[in-house]
Amino acid sequence: SQTIHQWPATLVQPVGSPLSLECTVEGTSNPNLYWYRQAAGRGLQLLFYSVGIGQISSEVPQNLSASRPQDRQFILSSKKLLLSDSGFYLCAWSVRRGALPSSYNEQFFGPGTRLTVL
């Protein structure tokens, strides 16, 4: 069965420090991968998505970047954190085209990383 891991679960970082959040998926190949951010009491905002190794699309200009060094690994980074980067970061995956239609649109989410920038 497929599983998705995120770490760390929580993180407290000072303003101006770097960031690296990691997401890995097991049990599937060639997934689409996504990074979302959730502000307190709000819905999710798409940050990045990736359809393959080294292929990153950004939805919102910001202080963050993403990379996909391996098929099932997705990394969210920042060189210098801002206070506004605080939030709950969620990684998700979905199957590629050609998979079962019933699961084609569904996204599977990791447990999330709660980032607090002080």
Next chain:
Amino acid sequence: SQQGEEDPQALSIQEGENATMNCSYKTSINNLQWYRQNSGRGLVHLILIRSNEREKHSGRLRVTLDTSKKSSSLLITASRAADSASYFCATAIPKSRRALTFGSGTRLQVQP
């Protein structure tokens, strides 16, 4: 801006009662999904309804879709304390490999 907006923002009911949450969206869609999020956790897919469907059932869940009004509703029948969570509707962002845009969610509290 977010595609979907749910209402109410918060809902408190007693166990055994039905809970109804509504979602409105702005653009045309191929399908609409509902997700559930327990506090501080990831989201879990509940149900998907296609644009050519008007109603769909899954266990105690009933989803309706009105494309003319660009709205959907999620009904949880005979609610349980374990149903307490936040519920979000989501639609696909065009040309983004099925990435989703979410509403702000409804926080449901079911009192035992």
